[in-house]
Amino acid sequence: GQSLEQPSEVTAVEGAIVQINCTYQTSGFYGLSWYQQHDGGAPTFLSYNALDGLEETGRFSSFLSRSDSYGYLLLQELQMKDSASYFCAVRSNYQLIWGAGTKLIIKP
């Protein structure tokens, strides 16, 4: 089967750094994406990794290791507005296969 595993919940302090891990097992793989979704809102695109290594976009970075079927999203200088659910998703053929999401709770 096809599956993505990520922690259900992560708690961090405002201003800190947090890492959300994702491991995947899919029949096809064209890249790993990360999306943010606030309660009641639409998912918004954060990053995409097709090749091994680190991609940096402002306070957010994403890493991929295809040999380990593993990736992570790194959020720095956490702000209260970063409280949301974060999803990893694998592009496989014409579809995105999503993890169940990680709820990020930020404490002041």
Next chain:
Amino acid sequence: DAGVTQSPTHLIKTRGQQVTLRCSPISGHKSVSWYQQVLGQGPQFIFQYYEKEERGRGNFPDRFSARQFPNYSSELNVNALLLGDSALYLCASSLVPGQGSNQPQHFGDGTRLSIL
């Protein structure tokens, strides 16, 4: 520029009824995908359309169907509604299907469907 728009925003139906959900992609985007998101879970892929043709189908029963129009807007139809169809239905658009390339999908705010 307008983002992805979906209508209606909320809908209440009873078991056995039929429903049609609508989606208008971002101007210039030719690919539309539909997802079902049950509370507390990630979105599940239903369909992808590109240039009015179905390019992918997820693991959903034949009660689910969709189409894409010449202006690239799309409709999702669900027949014989079941209680388990209660979910947030998301539409996403992208320039092209995006296989093997960095083509982020842009999501609408969704239609929240409740089945009584």
